[in-house]
Amino acid sequence: MYASPNSNRRDELWEQLTTISQSMDKPWLVAGDFNDFSSPNEKQSLQGSNTQSINQDLRRSSKFNDRLNLCKLMDLGCAGPRLTWSNNQKGWANTMVRLDRALCNTEWRLTFPDGSVRNLPRTYSDHSPMMVLTQGISPFNPVCRPFKFMAAWITHENFKSIVESSWTIPTSSLSEKLDNLAHVANTWNKVRFLVIFLEGRDGYLGRSKGSRNPKLPTIPIIFTIWNLSLLSNIIMCCIKKNSCGSKSLEPSG
Structure with a gap:
C-alpha cells in the first residue's frame, strides 16, 4: 500500500482501512509506505531539533499509533536498515525516517508465527526495499x-x-x-x-x-x-x- 504525504488523503486511506478491519476475521497483512512513523526515535534529522518540531513529531506518531490500535494491527518489526527513507541530502540537511513497514492482525500472526521483515539497503530509490518473509529469516549457510x-x-x-x-x-x-x-x-x-x-x-x-x-x-x-x-x-x-x-x-x- 501507499499512503500519501498529504495528511487529508492519509486520513481517507485510514478511514478505508478502519472499515475493512471491522469485518476482517481472516489473516490480514498491510505493508508498504505509510508516510508516518510510530515514534520520534524512528526519525533522524538535525533540522527538526527545536521544541515545536519535536512536539509536532510526537503528535504525529501518537495519531499513527492510535490508528494502528483502532485497526487492531501490530508492527512486524524489521531486520536490516531501520530507517527506510532518506531525502538524499548530505550533512546537516539529511533526514531519515522509518516510513515503510509491515502490519498484521492477530490472525495473520497466528498463521505465520515466524513471519518477519527484512529491509534491504537503498540503491536508486529514496526508499529501502522491503521483504516480508512468512517463514522467518534463515541464518546464512555457505553450503x-x-x-x-x-x-x-x-x-x-x-x-x-x-x-x-x-x-x-x-x-x-x-x-x-x-x-x-x-x-x-x-x-x-x-x-x-x-x-x-x-x-x-x-x-x-x-x-x-x-x-x-x-x-x-x-x-x-x-x-x-x-x-x-x-x-x-x-x-x-x-x-x-x-x-x-x-x-x-x-x-x-
Missing part, C-alpha cells in the same frame, strides 16, 4: 549458496560428458535433474580445476634461479574464476618463503 555456472566450463573438453552423465541419473522431476547437475558440476570444478592450477605452465611456485623476483606460473583463467582467494594465499605464501631465503617449492607427485 546453501546459489549455484553459479562458470562460463569457462564450456571450454573444457570433459564438461560435455559431465553434463551427459549427470543428466542420465534417474529422477522424478526436472528440478532434481538440475540439482544433480549442479552438485556434479561443483564437485568437478573444485577437483579438476585445482589440478590445472597445480600443474601450472612452469610446474612450480617459487624463485627462478638468477632472478631477483619470484617467478610465478601462468595461472589459467578458469582457475581464477574458481577461487581468487586461494590463489592470493598461495602467492603470498610463496613470496614470504622466498623473502626468507627458502628453497623453491617443488610440486608433489
Whole structure:
C-alpha cells in the first residue's frame, strides 16, 4: 500500500482501512509506505531539533499509533536498515525516517508465527526495499549458496560428458535433474580445476634461479574464476618463503 504525504488523503486511506478491519476475521497483512512513523526515535534529522518540531513529531506518531490500535494491527518489526527513507541530502540537511513497514492482525500472526521483515539497503530509490518473509529469516549457510555456472566450463573438453552423465541419473522431476547437475558440476570444478592450477605452465611456485623476483606460473583463467582467494594465499605464501631465503617449492607427485 501507499499512503500519501498529504495528511487529508492519509486520513481517507485510514478511514478505508478502519472499515475493512471491522469485518476482517481472516489473516490480514498491510505493508508498504505509510508516510508516518510510530515514534520520534524512528526519525533522524538535525533540522527538526527545536521544541515545536519535536512536539509536532510526537503528535504525529501518537495519531499513527492510535490508528494502528483502532485497526487492531501490530508492527512486524524489521531486520536490516531501520530507517527506510532518506531525502538524499548530505550533512546537516539529511533526514531519515522509518516510513515503510509491515502490519498484521492477530490472525495473520497466528498463521505465520515466524513471519518477519527484512529491509534491504537503498540503491536508486529514496526508499529501502522491503521483504516480508512468512517463514522467518534463515541464518546464512555457505553450503546453501546459489549455484553459479562458470562460463569457462564450456571450454573444457570433459564438461560435455559431465553434463551427459549427470543428466542420465534417474529422477522424478526436472528440478532434481538440475540439482544433480549442479552438485556434479561443483564437485568437478573444485577437483579438476585445482589440478590445472597445480600443474601450472612452469610446474612450480617459487624463485627462478638468477632472478631477483619470484617467478610465478601462468595461472589459467578458469582457475581464477574458481577461487581468487586461494590463489592470493598461495602467492603470498610463496613470496614470504622466498623473502626468507627458502628453497623453491617443488610440486608433489
